[in-house]
Each structure stands twice: as structure tokens, then as C-alpha cells.
Amino acid sequence: MSKLFQAIRGMNDILPGESALWQALETTLREVLAAYGYDEIRLPLVEKTELFARSIGEATDIVEKEMYTFADRNGESLTLRPEGTAGCVRACIEHGLLHNQTQRLWYAGPMFRYEKPQKGRYRQFHQVGAEAYGMAGPDIDAELICLTARLWRRLGIGAVTLQINSLGSSAARAVYRDRLVAYFEARRAELDEDSQRRLATNPLRILDSKNPAMRAVLADAPVLIEHLDAESHAHFEELRTLLDAAGVAYQINPHLVRGLDYYCKTVFEWVTDTLGAQGAICAGGRYDGLLEQLGGPATPGVGFALGLERLAALLAAAGQPGADANPHAYLIAVGAAAQRWGLALAERLRDQAPALRLRMHCGGGGFKAQFRRADHSGARFALILGEDEVRAGTVAVKPLRDPDGQQLTLSPDQAAAFLRAALDATPRP
């Protein structure tokens, strides 16, 4: 007796019953990204480990303990991508996409992080990301945020709020960071264990601690947004003006920082309180220094990533139906002669009506069983072949969903024309 295999922990199958929702989600994403003039870029799942270490940051949790890293057969250290920006930047530099030009790009696909799975957090998860290169002003930041806001409207997601903040230039942030460390050092006794550890590694992250006992220390801490350099301040003010003009509501969250080292100036996050502890469905920001840091031209960049599992969970909770993938017609064929002729007829109908989704019954069975399958398939029409139809060279067409519909006996050409007309009358996306 062989042992039952199970999927790797935290890596989920998307079953037929769920895939319609995913397809609808992906279609909407593509349409909205296209509406803003973003082009798709397709990237490998695996990159050199060093690319992630240098871009995401050596001291981050992702690089320190969450990456799927392995040696390939040459002994080179490779890593399953934990996020998409690093690979996207690498590809743009490698192929000269940033040479005297701007880019608006998007990508989609699985990402991998070795975390303890819980709702909305998996070891293989799916993101769609958008990145814009070569544009330094707040207008492109605002465009990306407008794009995401439009996405929620198109998807019918209401329970999300936008939080924004500015991290300032790296120089200004370094000054602020020193002040923050000095402040926390002075009140070290009030910090919890995690925060004391972060004081040495990533002090800004202390700001978004969820520990209620830390509230008092955090309330009096120096505020990042009051220590911005003049340029970052102007950038942030203009972003707010643009969002106001576009009618996108937001909250300023001075404690919003990002877990990845490469961000500067604008950071934003869309959050919901309906998904439990994993409430961020989309997050991003500006990363002007990253391209140069990875050996490219000094090019500003800004982007976001959103989590498809989390969006799918929101859509499922809202009862969204997903894409209609049901067949339009189900071909019933009873008897050996009818089954032989049925296969040929099905091919002929697909030739003459290319948009038709036609499911042919296979596996035999009587009229009762085949009609039951036809009904369960969700098809609008049953196409019926029995001995009588085979003898006459006809096919019976029965509407399954229309209580007033009449069953017709048609020639194959007439059936094709009938089905084409029925599809045209109710076009499906």
C-alpha cells in the first residue's frame, strides 16, 4: 500500500470550483492594467540569491529566514523569488529597457516564502505587481494608486482603505533613524522583546508594532513625516493634492513603514479588516535608489504588489460568481452509431461556431443519465443524437434553461447556425 502524497505545506491547489473566480480576477486585472498603458513582463521564478539579498536587504526577515534557497548543480546559490520587484529591475537593467526611456510594466505569478501558513499567508502565493521606471514625480505615484482604486471598484470590493506615508530620502531617513534610536534607547525599559531586537536591526519597524503595551512609547516617538527633507515633503504634499483631485480617499499613517529596505519617499498600503490578521491586500512605494544599487542607471522607480489569494478571499466572501466557464451546449449520444457520428458532428459544429463551448458526452449511458449530465454541466442547450436522428441525419436541439423553449430537429448546418445566433444574442465575456 503506497503512502498518500499531499501537497507541500503552505502550497495550495486551486481546484476547478475555484478557478472561475481566479480567472475573473485575472481578467479584470489585465483589463485595468491595460487601461493605464502597462505592458506585461514575464520573469523567471528563480534568480541568484544575491539579487534578493542586495535588493530586499540582508537584515530583513525575508532574506534572513524566509527564502527558499538552494545550490544548483554548479554549486551556485539560487532562490525561488520571494517577491517580484528584484527580478523585474534585473531584467530591465539587463535588457537595456531603461536606456533613455520610461517603462510601465506589470507581472503576475507565484512567489515563495517559508513562513508558517495561516489564512491569507501561504508558502507559495500569487502576486500581481506593477512597476514604473524613469518617472521621479508624484504624478506616477498617484497614477498607480488610482489604478489600484479602480481595480477595487471594478472588482466590487468595498471594505478597503488606503494608508499612505512618506519615508523621505535615504539621507533624511538616516538622520531620523538616529533620532529614533536615541529616543528608544532612552526608554529602552518600555520596549518589548521584539522591539529591543529590532532596535539594532530595523528600528523603523518598531513603529508599527501591534503590542498595546507599546502604545505609550510609540505615541511620544519622533514622527517620520515631520523629519522629511524638503524635496520629499513637497513630493508628499503634491501626491496628496493629486489624490484629492482624483477623488481617492486616504489616511496618513505615520507609522506605515515597509519591510523591504529599498523603499523611499512614498509608501502606501490598502488594508481590510475582514481577512483576519493578514489585512494588507496591496502595498507598494517608491524605490529611487534600487536600480543604481543593482548596477543600473540612476533611474527612479515606483510600484506595488497585490496578493491574489487575499483578493480571491475577499471576492469569495462577497459572493462574487467568477467567470462563466460552463459549456453552451452538451451533446447527448445514445448508442454506438450515435456516439461515432456524434464525435464527427461535434467537430463540425466547432468548425462552424468557433466561439461555441460544446461538451460531448463520453462514457455511454442512457438518455436519462446523459440528460442529467447535460443539466449539471450548466449548458443552455442539449444536442440529442439517438437512432432516429442518426437515420435521418439530423440532431435535436433542446433548450434546457428556457421554460418556453421548444425542442427542434435540425440539420447539422441549421444547428450550427442556430447555436451561433444564440451565442450572438447573449454575448458572454
Add this chain to the structure above:
RNA sequence: GUGGACGUAGCUCAGAUGGUAGAGCUCCGGAUUGUGGUUCCGGUCGUCGUGGGUUCGAGUCCCAUCGUCCACCCCA
């Protein structure tokens, strides 16, 4: 990585105190031998997550392990 709850049929779940497994839905067949969806009748489906242990006897108790969920942590 830390803490907690939980794994019984394909799905949703019942199975006090240990005595050898049930319901609804699904699926298949019949009533209706060429017509689905409603109704009625009948039937299939389980190594009770896995591996050990205690016991005359374990779905039930103990240990380990795998997995799911929740919180921390982290993040999309």
C-alpha cells in the same frame, strides 16, 4: 520561530462516561425501457490524518508525527 484549537465518507458534520461507525448533500440505479431539473424508493463510498503505546477491547485515553485553522511574528 512561539502559543492555542482541531483532523470521522467526495463535501458539511453527529458519534457522554473506551464495547468494534451514522446523517444530510453528492454520485449511481429504478419509478418514467428516447428526455434533465421536483418527488418517491433503493444502492455505492470510510485502513475514523499517519505511526506507535495503554487495554480483553481505542474514533474515544497517552506519545510522536503530518496537516488545517487562530493569534503572535511577518507581509501581499
